[in-house]
Amino acid sequence: MMMNIPFVDLKSQYQAIKPEIDQAIANVIEDTAFIRGKYVKKFEEEFRSLYGVKHCIGVANGTDAIYIILKMLGIGAGDEVITVANSWISTSETISQTGAKPVFVDVDDYFTIDSQQIESKITTKTKAIIPVHLYGQMADMPTIKAICDKHKLFLIEDTAQAHFSEIQGKRAATIGHAATFSFYPGKNLGAYGDAGAIVTNDDALAEKCRMYANHGALIKHQHFMEGINSRLDGLQASILSAKLPYILEWTRARQQVAAWYDKALKDIEEIVLPKVRPNSKHTFHLYVILAPQRAALQDYLKQQGISTSVHYPVPLPFMPAYQYLEYTRADFPKVAHNEARILSLPIYPELGKDKIQYIAKHIKIFFDARK
Numbered sequence: 001m002m003m004n005i006p007f008v009d010l011k012s013q014y015q016a017i018k019p020e021i022d023q024a025i026a027n028v029i030e031d032t033a034f035i036r037g038k039y040v041k042k043f044e045e046e047f048r049s050l051y052g053v054k055h056c057i058g059v060a061n062g063t064d065a066i067y068i069i070l071k072m073l074g075i076g077a078g079d080e081v082i083t084v085a086n087s088w089i090s091t092s093e094t095i096s097q098t099g100a101k102p103v104f105v106d107v108d109d110y111f112t113i114d115s116q117q118i119e120s121k122i123t124t125k126t127k128a129i130i131p132v133h134l135y136g137q138m139a140d141m142p143t144i145k146a147i148c149d150k151h152k153l154f155l156i157e158d159t160a161q162a163h164f165s166e167i168q169g170k171r172a173a174t175i176g177h178a179a180t181f182s183f184y185p186g187k188n189l190g191a192y193g194d195a196g197a198i199v200t201n202d203d204a205l206a207e208k209c210r211m212y213a214n215h216g217a218l219i220k221h222q223h224f225m226e227g228i229n230s231r232l233d234g235l236q237a238s239i240l241s242a243k244l245p246y247i248l249e250w251t252r253a254r255q256q257v258a259a260w261y262d263k264a265l266k267d268i269e270e271i272v273l274p275k276v277r278p279n280s281k282h283t284f285h286l287y288v289i290l291a292p293q294r295a296a297l298q299d300y301l302k303q304q305g306i307s308t309s310v311h312y313p314v315p316l317p318f319m320p321a322y323q324y325l326e327y328t329r330a331d332f333p334k335v336a337h338n339e340a341r342i343l344s345l346p347i348y349p350e351l352g353k354d355k356i357q358y359i360a361k362h363i364k365i366f367f368d369a370r371k
């Protein structure tokens with residue numbers, strides 16, 4: 001029997017908690033608390049407290065969160081910021097927006113920045129490192145933190161895909177000077193539109209970011225500097241508060257889905273399964289395998305009703321936007337090797353075991369037919 005398996009399923013989640021979400025939306029409209037106001041404050045406090053950080057500043061999206069931190073750390077023209085070659089473009093475009101130059105590093109076996117190659121990229125202009133905890137797995141933070149301490153660099157964690165991931169008992173977003181979250185609808189904790197947050201334990205940096213995100217003002221009409229308009233809105237905050245009590249349960253469900261995949265796929269020798277870094281907790285925003293003949297496999301799975309995706313089809317240094325940096329594929333051999341092979345299989349907390357077995361069965365049929 002043919003199954004229909006979407007890549008993500010935001011509708012089942014809504015149906016499971018519909019009364020709470022509908023109430024959360026109605027409350028904001030009833031109180032006309034659309035911009036700033038009590039629902040934003042409430043979510044910031046709840047997220048900060050559940051996460052275990054000193055400050056949470058709601059912003060318009062995860063991209064702005066990165067830009068605001070870089071700006072408030074004083075990064076700009078003439079500076080360099082080191083980041084990873086495979087990420088969503090937000091990580092590097094925000095570096096450029098400040099006037100600084102992005103410097104890319106290849107990935108390790110866990111799809112995150114190769115910590116062993118970072119030091120060779122540090123120059124007198126380097127000001128910060130932005131590791132990305134891609135797919136739900138943290139970068140090698142103990143090593144990266146030591147490098148930042150040694151060279152006196154700022155460390156900013158892009159945690160858009162790794163809410164509540166851990167390494168050596170430490171949560172993602174709690175190791176660097178500041179960290180960013182995205183609550184884009186498909187992220188592990190998702191709003192119903194664009195939303196993001198900055199977290200930090202640094203009081204002065206928190207205050208600056210809060211000001212800059214709101215036209216340079218903490219109090220209306222008292223502008224201490226020029227800023228931007230990047231605020232988390234009341235509706236999104238209220239929806240996020242309604243979802244927050246479920247996030248740890250949803251995270252466990254994602255890990256269960258990944259464990260089912262691992263078991264169901266382990267004997268298919270053509271593919272490579274995602275590796276989990278020792279002493280770490282992967283929260284599986286995405287379940288990414290390496291597969292030969294990816295395009296044909298995707299087509300075959302599509303015919304079986306299974307939607308898949310690629311994160312990301314073109315690594316950042318190879319995009320037209322970064323042609324001016326004159327990188328070649330030889331500069332990033334791992335990323336270049338993965339480019340045609342990475343394949344994201346469907347994953348969401350509600351994905352059942354029967355569906356995973358169906359997906360695994362069809363991946364096996366595809367490769368058996370080509371032996």
Ligand SMILES: *Cc1c(COP(=O)(O)O)cnc(C)c1O
Nearest residue numbers: 061062063088090160182183184
């Ligand atoms: C989603 C994402 C962002 C940006 O978040 P938005 O809320 O969409 O602006 C940044 N970095 C990574 C790695 C992401 O996945």
